[in-house]
Amino acid sequence: MFATLVIITALLQLSAGLRCWTCENAKSELECQREGHLQTCKENERQCQNEIRRGGHGLLISKRCKQLAACSNNFVQNSKFQCEYHQWSSVCRCCCSSYHCNSPGLACRKTPRCESQIGKLRNGEVTCEKGSTHRSRCFFKCKAGYYVDGEIATEGNQCMWDGEWDKPTPCCSRNCSLSALDIIIALDSSSSIGAENWVTMTTMVKDFVK
Template sequence: MKAFLLGIILFTSVAAGLRCFTCDNARSMFMCAFQGRIRTCHNNQDSCETVVRRVGKRLVIIKRCKQKQACVENAKRQFAVSEFGFVECNTDQSNAVCTCCCQTELCNLQPHACTGMIFPCQERNAIENGAVTCSANNRPRSVCKFECRNPGFFIRPVRSSETTCRATGEWDRPKPCCARACPPYLPNDIVFVRQASTSEAWDEFKRRVVTIMGEFNVGSESALPGIISYDNSSNVRTGNVLKYLLEDYFTTANGDRNSVRNVIVLQADNASSDDVSAPADRLRKAGHKIFVIATANSSNPEYYNQASAMVGDQKQLYIQQNPSDATYIQDLVRELCDDPCQPDSNL
């Protein structure tokens, strides 16, 4: 019977939640240990938090239960540099606050001072046709330097040839790649999409595509283009076309290359009758880049709202002043070459 009761007591204690040591506004770790108590946290509090605040020469210690995400976000924010160059968690300023988080039973019981947490960045792996060397692997303040080792390849973007791991666990610049000079090399699968109100507009669009692709090499080591025409009726459904591109066009069965970026260059004469924002957002989140060419003579405000919503980045929206206006072409070529790297989650 005693063994059975003990089993129930232990089970109840574990099921009730994490246990943390708690104290409130203690003047030292000794006073925190003397005045504090062990507390069973609520079920949604999965972390023990220690906060050390320094105001002049006075210390204030707080230990408590906390949600893990909130605790970690507080700790990271205290390492972020403010617009005035101030870091909250520091050792040489009169006003400072540092937070430490842990997630095991009574893990904050020991009277150790909290001087902040260590947030490693994601590891920087070598890049294709190149190499990387890091001063301290993926630890904060580690500096990683990238170089290209094959002739004819260059680091892009140039500013990312050297990246530093911030104290918040994020790299200060995106991971670069080794790419050939662009133009003429453009490692993209690119589709040109046109909703033309007249056959003349469609013919003019095809001529513009030839001009744009004339800037680049076309082939398996560079750009592979496609072209689509849709909806010259009064019921334009651009959102449906974007959904088709995501779910059917950009697939390996249709020859899509996983190793390169997918690009959409879309021009429509009329506003869409269906939603374009949601499918465009899904495309961008999947790593696809969208450029939109809009006409300047539309009287429908929704037309411009939709064009703006599709690109996300307004640098990728071009306004064509009249049907013969081709000034956007060089800007488009420049933007296509701006970042030839395939999107990488290892930022």
């Protein structure tokens, strides 16, 4: 019963859209929690963002819903000094993608790393441009007689700003894309077919589904 309630709650959250903590220019994390609120994001806002600024007004914290592309662009714009909070006149932005995930303090990683793909491809091998660091792209090559399924075969897999690969690790198999199917075959059993033709049809169907 408890598991059912958890599943129903999760489905309701997904149907209602992502919800993120929101505050603007709070002077501390405590102030953001005290004066902020939980906001339902727009359909095209699939990320929760934390923004930390340090400048003439001291430390300012803002949290909001954000589009995925904007989160990625903002992360790239973070210079190597931007997320060092002792640096004067800096801004650091980072995002997460689950319900209410930016409410607690979100540590903005300067150099995110994805889980290594090396050795993860059975019946094949993986080569990566920059290992498992941000923006590195990995490519997958199968042994003879096997193939990688889907667009990842040509595009590869890229480590994104949030420490996740942009596509799931592929399979390398003789039948990656094959799955069980339900097939319905309709036969004409009217009297005009005749007994001999009926036997011929049923025999053909039996041979087809073997």
